[in-house]
Amino acid sequence: MSLEIWVEKYRPKTLDEIVDREEIVARLKEFVENKTMPHLLFAGPPGTTKTTAALCLARDMLGKHFSDAFLELNASDARGIDVVRGRIKNFAEAKIPSGVPFKILVLDEADNMTSDAQQALRRTMEKYTRTCRFILICNYLGKIIEPIQSRCALFRFPPMEKKYVELMLRRIAENENVDLRDDGLEAIIEVSQGDMRKAINTLQAVAAFEKPITYDLVYDVLGKASPVEVKQMIETAYKGNFEEARRLLNSLLYEKGIAPSDIIAEAYSQILRMDGIPHEDRIKLIKALGEIDYRLVEGSSPDIQLNMFLAELYLLGRKYSV
Amino acid sequence: MCPVPWTIKYAPKRLAEVYGNDKAKEELKNWLLKGLWREKAAFLYGPPGVGKTSAAICIARDFGFFLIEFSASESRDAEVIRKKILDHVHDSTLFGKRMVLFDDVDIVFSKFDTGALPAIIEVIKSKRVPVVLTAANFYDPKLVPLRRYSYPIEFKRLSMRDIVRNLERICRLEGIECDPMALREIAKRAYGDMRSAINDLQFIAAGRRKVTVDDVKALVAYRNRELNIFETLGRFFKADSIPRAMAALTNSMVEFDLLIKWVNENVWRALNDPSDIKNVYDVLSWADIYGKRANATQAWHLMKYMMALTASVPLAARKGLKSFVRGMTFPLSVKMASLTKEKRDYLENMCRKIARKCHLSTKGAMRDIVPYLKIMLEANPKYGRKVARSLGLSSEEINFLVTGRLPREGSRRLEYR
Known part of the structure; x- marks a missing residue:
């Protein structure tokens, strides 16, 4: 069955289909023409064509041998050193199938690998460089150890430019017979903030209503997605209802099953954006969030630490209402 | 010859004879006389042997109610309840006033008697008879549906003085010579539980005319009493120094880790x-x-800071904590972790499939x-x-996304095959 999820249905299959990222794509095409490439490192925020570019490059490079000479792994699910010594090494050291210059291994979310695993990976990359080329993909370059960075050609993927998101959304809308109004398009671009995946997912979710897509509909629908509850939780605590804020937190943690780190990440981006909170309070809240984030890394209990964050919010908010 | 248990022989006949818990007795009287019973059942809760059932029996007798009693030892099947009460309720005027007592409601629902809870609520909502409930703990999760139909009245552990006074009275009536220190020792070991104190006295006094401290020490073992979580937290919130707070926590049978979670879940209620x-x-x-x-x-030496900081919680509140807090709940992080682990695994498994298709x-x-x-x-x-x-x-997984409910066991097994 062909995939009905639009992020996959409309994912470019070849480098030619990628309409933006002109400079990057041009260089990747040179690799294909010359039938060679170094190890690559793609860095940038989510939804910026990194994985797509890697897949297209591999497909173009390997042609009909793609399925024999290509492996894709996601380091978030396979992050330990055993994966590097096992699956990655096995793939890298195996013989090159005839008809291709080398095999290609895409390692997505490589910044989620432990540093031990990265050290092991570094040796594997060196040792098997003749048989296998690596494309590492990450959100945060800083989390990739320097020896790996220095072994790769680095490509930075900034957030998507508005005109390309617009182009893609309009193309999909036309193809799917969706009545996408201008203000609806504007709203989707606004909420997705340069994240193509988010933009396309939002479009599809809103389109499911089978109504003309307007500004209001987009925000209405997104109100149902969970991160909005993080915002609600923050506002509730700040406006002085500690009990209700705790209830929202518990619902996020235990009913919706949102990871504490995702709650913190969302709280962070909300606090940067929320207008209702004065700057000096935002600074305190960012410090508090950073501290909690660090404590969670250390292994502290998320429920206790997040309660403390709510207590901080509650206290800061109350000084205005009293 | 089997002697009559003194707990029955010397059971109070009138509410005024029930030792201790004056505030609770007053609340119970108000509930009956001021017509609160038409809205809610009296929910008497507290540790064992402090007079909950006695208070219920006595108030019925004091005010001329015929008491229809359901104790844990008999079936509380919904049908039986309806038959025994609802029928009677209609001729209430004919046979005099009636009151209903459901004793130890918390014990019953753990086993069978399904449907009893709705039947009890039905009786309360009929507003025809006063209903008294007793249980160890008002906040028992099993009893949540009853809460909004209940007027909670807390019975606390009895003081040493009350227990000693009652033991003295019994000794006098039985003609036993008793060392006051012996009675104090019995009372101490009873830890606020009148029933166990009377039982201990009867047991020691059997075949003797005189009871000494040594007898007590030789014959009465300390009962292994769990300080339940509510008492622990009550004492903890009340503590006015770090050592006292620490003592409240360490005397509890509840593990320290769990205690912290309880505090986390509930401390804000006291502030x-x-x-x-x-x-x-x-x-x-x-x-x-x-x-x-x-x-x-x-x-491990770092653990002492964890303990000391936890014990500092009640002192960190400059305006103090309320010592008694209603509505305390079980820590969600613990409850939900076990409750939804299955759901989380199911969701994760589903996401693994999606992940492969969507890179x-x-x-x-x-x-x-x-x-x-x-x-x-x-x-x-x-x-x-x-x-x-x-x-x-x-389709099971899709239904899970829609309803949040796991497929039933049987159908899931089928899927694996």
Whole structure:
């Protein structure tokens, strides 16, 4: 069955289909023409064509041998050193199938690998460089150890430019017979903030209503997605209802099953954006969030630490209402 | 000859004869006389042997009610309840006033007697008869449905003085010569439980005319009493020094780890001031950190900071904590962890499938695909299902996304085969 999820249905299959990222794509095409490439490192925020570019490059490079000479792994699910010594090494050291210059291994979310695993990976990359080329993909370059960075050609993927998101959304809308109004398009671009995946997912979710897509509909629908509850939780605590804020937190943690780190990440981006909170309070809240984030890394209990964050919010908010 | 248990022989006949708990007795009287019973049942709760059942029996007798009693030893099948009460209720005027007592409601529902709870609520809502309930704990999760129909009245452990006074009275009536120190020793070991004190006295006095401290020490073992979580937290919140708070925590049978979670879940209920809430959670979060640091480094001497910081919680609130707090709940992090682990595993398994199709990690699928899929399923079930199926989800999994309920055991096994 062909995939009905639009992020996959409309994912470019070849480098030619990628309409933006002109400079990057041009260089990747040179690799294909010359039938060679170094190890690559793609860095940038989510939804910026990194994985797509890697897949297209591999497909173009390997042609009909793609399925024999290509492996894709996601380091978030396979992050330990055993994966590097096992699956990655096995793939890298195996013989090159005839008809291709080398095999290609895409390692997505490589910044989620432990540093031990990265050290092991570094040796594997060196040792098997003749048989296998690596494309590492990450959100945060800083989390990739320097020896790996220095072994790769680095490509930075900034957030998507508005005109390309617009182009893609309009193309999909036309193809799917969706009545996408201008203000609806504007709203989707606004909420997705340069994240193509988010933009396309939002479009599809809103389109499911089978109504003309307007500004209001987009925000209405997104109100149902969970991160909005993080915002609600923050506002509730700040406006002085500690009990209700705790209830929202518990619902996020235990009913919706949102990871504490995702709650913190969302709280962070909300606090940067929320207008209702004065700057000096935002600074305190960012410090508090950073501290909690660090404590969670250390292994502290998320429920206790997040309660403390709510207590901080509650206290800061109350000084205005009293 | 089997002697009559003194607990029955010397049971109080009137409410005024029930020792201790004056406030609770007053509340119970008000509830009956001021007509509160028409709205809610009296829910008498507290540790064993402090006079809950006695108080109920006595007030019925004091005010001329015929008591229809359901104790844990008999069936409380919904049908039996309806038969025994609702029928009687109608000729209430004919046979005099009636009152209903459901003794130890918490014990019953753990076993069978399903349907008893709705039947009890039905009786309360009929507003025809006063209903008295007794249980160890008002906040028992099993009894949640009863709460809004209940007027809670707390019975506390009895004081040594009350117990000693009653033991003296019994000795006098039985003609036993008793060393006052012996009675104090019995009372001490009873720990506020009148029934066990009387039982101990009877047991020691059997075949003697005189009871000494040595007899008590030789014959009465300390009962293994669990300080339940509510008492523990009550004492803890009341503590005015770190050692006292520490004692409240360490005398509890509840594990320290769990206690911290209880405090985390409930301490805000005992606080009013925002800066107190902040201070308290700050201290608690540091306690948590030291617990984790000690674990991570195996440097167990660090545990003392965790303990001391936890014990500092009641003192971190400058305006103090309320010593008694209604509505305390079981820590969700513990409850939900076991409750939803199965659900989380199920969801994770589903996301793993999606992840493979969408070039994402499992977490990424949970974050980037599932929320949108849910919206589609809600807005446009037919379309949403089509999308979900194309991602490789089974109809059980799709139903889970829609309803949040796991497929029943049987059908899930089928899927594995």
